[in-house]
Amino acid sequence: MLRYLLYRLLVMVPTLLAISLLTFVIIQLPPGDFLSAHIAELQAQGEAAQQEKIEYLRQLYGLDQPMWQQYLLWLWGLLHGDLGWSFEYDKPVAEVIGDRIFLTFIVSFATVLFTWLLAFPIGVYSATHQYSWGDHGLTFLGFLGLATPNFLLALIMLYFANVWFGTSIGGLVDPEYIDQPMSWAKFLSVLEHLWIPVVIIGTSGTAAMIRRLRANLLDELQKPYVITAYAKGLSPRRALVKYPLRMALNPFIADIGNLLPEFISGSALVSVVLSLPTTGPLLVRALQTQDMYLAGSFLMLESFLVVLGVLISDLALAWLDPRIRFGRGMAR
Numbered sequence: 001m002l003r004y005l006l007y008r009l010l011v012m013v014p015t016l017l018a019i020s021l022l023t024f025v026i027i028q029l030p031p032g033d034f035l036s037a038h039i040a041e042l043q044a045q046g047e048a049a050q051q052e053k054i055e056y057l058r059q060l061y062g063l064d065q066p067m068w069q070q071y072l073l074w075l076w077g078l079l080h081g082d083l084g085w086s087f088e089y090d091k092p093v094a095e096v097i098g099d100r101i102f103l104t105f106i107v108s109f110a111t112v113l114f115t116w117l118l119a120f121p122i123g124v125y126s127a128t129h130q131y132s133w134g135d136h137g138l139t140f141l142g143f144l145g146l147a148t149p150n151f152l153l154a155l156i157m158l159y160f161a162n163v164w165f166g167t168s169i170g171g172l173v174d175p176e177y178i179d180q181p182m183s184w185a186k187f188l189s190v191l192e193h194l195w196i197p198v199v200i201i202g203t204s205g206t207a208a209m210i211r212r213l214r215a216n217l218l219d220e221l222q223k224p225y226v227i228t229a230y231a232k233g234l235s236p237r238r239a240l241v242k243y244p245l246r247m248a249l250n251p252f253i254a255d256i257g258n259l260l261p262e263f264i265s266g267s268a269l270v271s272v273v274l275s276l277p278t279t280g281p282l283l284v285r286a287l288q289t290q291d292m293y294l295a296g297s298f299l300m301l302e303s304f305l306v307v308l309g310v311l312i313s314d315l316a317l318a319w320l321d322p323r324i325r326f327g328r329g330m331a332r
Helices: 002-028 034-044 051-060 067-079 093-128 133-147 150-165 184-193 195-221 224-231 236-242 244-248 250-254 256-265 268-274 279-289 292-320
Strands: none
Touching: 002 067, 002 292, 067 292, 093 133, 093 195, 093 256, 093 279, 093 292, 133 195, 150 195, 150 268, 184 195, 195 244, 195 250, 195 268, 224 236, 236 244, 244 250, 250 256, 250 292, 256 292, 268 279, 279 292
């Protein structure tokens, strides 16, 4: 296992380097740069931009250098923990995303707990009571959750909250805590508003996880080792927990690679609709304005979490499922 772990850690280095290069090139593909987009925005608002100031800012931000030099400077900063400078906010990227990452982590972590705690018992019940009325009802709700986009559900809840209660359920804190540093009072305000985005974002994820767990568990329940366990006198409950349920947990573990980057990006569309101060809308805005260091830092953080999450899920799967072994691919 140690050899496999070292091999995977070594592979992560060229993988992240390749991702960083592709990320930087893709961000640079649209014509112009941040200043060009900013000038176009000023002109659309009827304001004039001074050419001397534009050239000064282009030199100051290093936008007049060749793309390969900009990439090397950005990569060198990343290796030293410097995420770069946000052109639009005129401050270091680390300061721009500081509180937003914390709020995004809270929302994403609560959503994961909501999804797992709800999907796990429902999926087990549906698989062990196949074709019952309960299974049919839960299957219908699952398909309904899969078919309903999160942003559409957010719009519906915003509408009915305004019609029925005359209030807005958008935002993640009370108005007096907006743009304020994190404090105990602000944290309690976050907890009060947290359930709305968690329910909205977790709906489709819960429905998908229920369907996957049900399908996996039904497949495992038909395996010969389950029949053998029954033949040896194990009760259905004990046989279920000891063997097939453990194997059916694979999709939960395999999803770690997808869950970790969600702690950074969150659900961007839902965040825009609900006006959540998370990192999702910030990433969308950075891509729109070609704020390359801000956007690139976001994407590299997500890429790192994807690679790390896949490694963790692979190790956890091998520990959970005895049919999975290390080193088979390396031996080839």
